[in-house]
Amino acid sequence: LSVLLQQIINGVSLGSIYALVALGYTMVYGVLRLINFAHGDIYMLGAYVGYFMARFMRGHVINPVLDTLIVMVTSMLVCALIGFLIERLAYRPVRHASRLTMLIVAIGVSLLIENLSQIVFGADPKFFPQLIPEKAWHFWNVTLNNQQAVVFGVAVALMLLLHFFVYRTRTGKAMRAVAFNLDAARLMGINPGAIIAMTFALGSALAAAGGILVSINIPGIDPLMGVMTGLKAFVAAVLGGIGNIFGAVLGGLILGLAEVMVAGYGSSTYRDAIAFLILIAILLFKPEGILGRGQVEKV
Amino acid sequence: MGKSFFAKSRVVGPVFGACLTVTFAFALLACQKKEVSPTAATEILIGEYGSMSGATATFGQSSHMGSMLAIDSINARGGVLGKKLRIISEDDQGKPEEAITVITKLINKDRVSAILGEFASSNSLAGGPVCQKAGIPMLTPGSTNPKVTEIGNFIFRACFIDPFQGTVMAKFTANSLKLNQVAILRDIKSDYSVGLADYFIKSFTAMGGQIVADESYSAGDKDFSAQLTSLKSKNPEAIFVPGYYTEVGLLVRQARKLGITVPLLGGDGWDSEKLWEIGGEALNGCFFSNHYSVDDPSPVIQGFVAKFKARYDGKVPDAIAALGFDAAMILADAIQRAGNTNPDSIRMALAATQSFPGVTGVISLDIDRNAIKSAVVLEIRDGKNVFKGSIDP
Numbered sequence: 001l002s003v004l005l006q007q008i009i010n011g012v013s014l015g016s017i018y019a020l021v022a023l024g025y026t027m028v029y030g031v032l033r034l035i036n037f038a039h040g041d042i043y044m045l046g047a048y049v050g051y052f053m054a055r056f057m058r059g060h061v062i063n064p065v066l067d068t069l070i071v072m073v074t075s076m077l078v079c080a081l082i083g084f085l086i087e088r089l090a091y092r093p094v095r096h097a098s099r100l101t102m103l104i105v106a107i108g109v110s111l112l113i114e115n116l117s118q119i120v121f122g123a124d125p126k127f128f129p130q131l132i133p134e135k136a137w138h139f140w141n142v143t144l145n146n147q148q149a150v151v152f153g154v155a156v157a158l159m160l161l162l163h164f165f166v167y168r169t170r171t172g173k174a175m176r177a178v179a180f181n182l183d184a185a186r187l188m189g190i191n192p193g194a195i196i197a198m199t200f201a202l203g204s205a206l207a208a209a210g211g212i213l214v215s216i217n218i219p220g221i222d223p224l225m226g227v228m229t230g231l232k233a234f235v236a237a238v239l240g241g242i243g244n245i246f247g248a249v250l251g252g253l254i255l256g257l258a259e260v261m262v263a264g265y266g267s268s269t270y271r272d273a274i275a276f277l278i279l280i281a282i283l284l285f286k287p288e289g290i291l292g293r294g295q296v297e298k299v
Numbered sequence: 300m301g302k303s304f305f306a307k308s309r310v311v312g313p314v315f316g317a318c319l320t321v322t323f324a325f326a327l328l329a330c331q332k333k334e335v336s337p338t339a340a341t342e343i344l345i346g347e348y349g350s351m352s353g354a355t356a357t358f359g360q361s362s363h364m365g366s367m368l369a370i371d372s373i374n375a376r377g378g379v380l381g382k383k384l385r386i387i388s389e390d391d392q393g394k395p396e397e398a399i400t401v402i403t404k405l406i407n408k409d410r411v412s413a414i415l416g417e418f419a420s421s422n423s424l425a426g427g428p429v430c431q432k433a434g435i436p437m438l439t440p441g442s443t444n445p446k447v448t449e450i451g452n453f454i455f456r457a458c459f460i461d462p463f464q465g466t467v468m469a470k471f472t473a474n475s476l477k478l479n480q481v482a483i484l485r486d487i488k489s490d491y492s493v494g495l496a497d498y499f500i501k502s503f504t505a506m507g508g509q510i511v512a513d514e515s516y517s518a519g520d521k522d523f524s525a526q527l528t529s530l531k532s533k534n535p536e537a538i539f540v541p542g543y544y545t546e547v548g549l550l551v552r553q554a555r556k557l558g559i560t561v562p563l564l565g566g567d568g569w570d571s572e573k574l575w576e577i578g579g580e581a582l583n584g585c586f587f588s589n590h591y592s593v594d595d596p597s598p599v600i601q602g603f604v605a606k607f608k609a610r611y612d613g614k615v616p617d618a619i620a621a622l623g624f625d626a627a628m629i630l631a632d633a634i635q636r637a638g639n640t641n642p643d644s645i646r647m648a649l650a651a652t653q654s655f656p657g658v659t660g661v662i663s664l665d666i667d668r669n670a671i672k673s674a675v676v677l678e679i680r681d682g683k684n685v686f687k688g689s690i691d692p
Contacts, residue, residue, distance in 0.1 A: 218549055219549070261525075
């Protein structure tokens with residue numbers, strides 16, 4: 001039983017990262033009906049910004065909590081800016097073009113970031129400096145370490161914050177309005193351009209947070225780290241019902257647990273296969289996802 | 300090492316420009332040398348190909364330093380068959396297609412008697428068939444993939460093959476560490492890792508040991524907690540992880556976090572400065588097998604280390620340089636025994652190499668043209684690889 005409990009802890013800590021990244025996919029899809037393929041790469045950039053920031057701060061450590069906070073906030077701000085710029089420079093010019101055009105642009109942006117990063121950062125993996133000194137708690141033969149706890153705690157806090165923002169603030173209301181019907185929202189005096197830009201910035205900041213949290217727990221980062229995580233988070237978003245915030249969280253946790261169970265009790269070779277098998281199964285049986293609303297495609 | 304370096308797309312632009320320049324410079328040099336070398340009567344020409352630039356540049360450069368040191372010391376003793384040896388070195392930029400081009404040039408234009416190289420298995424596998432077809436013997440210093448010498452009877456190697464390392468670590472675990480319950484965690488995507496794991500199991504169980512679990516991961520994975528949790532529940536006394544340093548570094552950290560305190564064991568894929576950078580203190584007390592150790596007190600090795608340092612500004616020779624040195628020495632010895640520079644005579648002499656005293660062990664070539672020799676086991680202690688002993692085949 002203690003093994004099962006340990007695997008659940010492993011799965012939840014992996015799943016909360018997927019959930020954070022999935023939130024970005026879901027938000028952008030919600031307002032734009034666009035799958036932002038560059039999202040996984042923003043997650044990677046978030047980890048790199050954190051890496052440089054943490055190295056820069058290594059000389060003057062104040063205290064671990066404050067340091068982590070500074071690194072995280074800087075990285076989130078930088079990535080929010082990058083997300084904003086991507087929307088401005090790449091997506092906005094083609095917003096009224098066909099959806100296929102946008103999708104191709106998204107793939108193009110993703111490849112551009114990946115390859116540019118390999119030139120700028122180098123293709124070899126880098127080691128993320130340790131921000132929080134390790135500490136582990138043992139009980140019933142189960143190990144919970146403080147880094148996993150921090151990852152989970154911060155992820156939950158960010159999700160609650162996002163929920164509050166979307167459902168309790170005026171801007172959040174405007175965001176939901178744009179997602180519901182862009183043209184009607186415009187008639188109500190909402191500036192959709194600003195809302196969309198903000199959605200990108202917010203989603204990118206969450207991805208950056210995911211990048212940092214992963215690096216705290218697993219300190220090896222490389223320019224292609226976002227590819228697989230991005231895909232898995234996308235699966236998580238679809239699984240939960242794309243466009244639905246709680247769905248993304250639920251999807252992330254289910255995927256994380258499923259992967260860990262497969263690797264722990266079956267064979268790790270099938271680990272990624274399972275993630276995509278889930279995607280195919282959902283598309284076949286419940287295309288709108290677990291919490292998604294079925295909706296008629298507007299033509 | 301058998302790692303494929305082409306798994307990830309690489310930066311091409313500026314590097315390519317630099318490579319081009321270097322190649323040009325080499326080509327020019329080669330042309331100039333060609334003009335002043337109708338001295339074939341007083342020289343024996345040996346071709347060498349390796350990655351002097353590109354992503355695996357340190358392999359080619361280290362190996363070249365080793366072979367040049369060997370050739371110079373032979374020439375200082377009067378050369379071979381009364382003639383001086385001369386190495387014509389070509390840069391293949393670590394690319395298989397480039398390896399074919401430079402070998403063709405070495406054979407057809409420079410008319411070399413034998414060829415040294417490559418270090419990376421993937422490039423040897425590209426260059427080997429060209430040598431085999433032309434009937435020019437090729438001796439690779441460090442390609443450990445078994446397939447390399449299967450190309451044909453003109454292809455030899457100065458190092459052991461992948462499966463041997465598995466056997467070495469099994470012997471070390473059973474005889475030196477005196478453990479008999481071991482778990483395996485292999486990289487399922489790499490032939491190298493799977494080969495090591497299979498041979499470890501075979502030898503270890505034959506010696507009465509028990510494999511309590513056999514789990515796997517895939518190169519590129521970052522999260523190993525699920526497999527490690529499942530291994531931990533089987534209470535192994537050691538875990539054999541024959542992977543490459545990037546994954547091993549992360550893996551060993553996660554193992555320690557989960558409260559796994561037993562030693563982790565591995566092969567030469569662990570041999571990198573990056574390993575300590577990634578894994579840190581979690582690696583203390585882990586062991587891996589390698590081709591040679593700088594700390595080995597044997598006079599042959601210490602003599603080589605001293606000579607190497609003297610020639611290259613105090614640089615400490617790595618295993619690759621040692622293998623490059625041995626390969627050149629073995630080839631020179633074979634030419635001496637052949638009595639002439641006919642490629643076929645050299646081939647037969649190479650095949651007959653027995654108990655050659657090399658830096659990386661006493662080397663004999665078996666019927667499959669693979670080197671049979673000892674390996675060393677190193678213990679990681681505070682960022683240093685401490686020599687624990689050598690294991691004979």
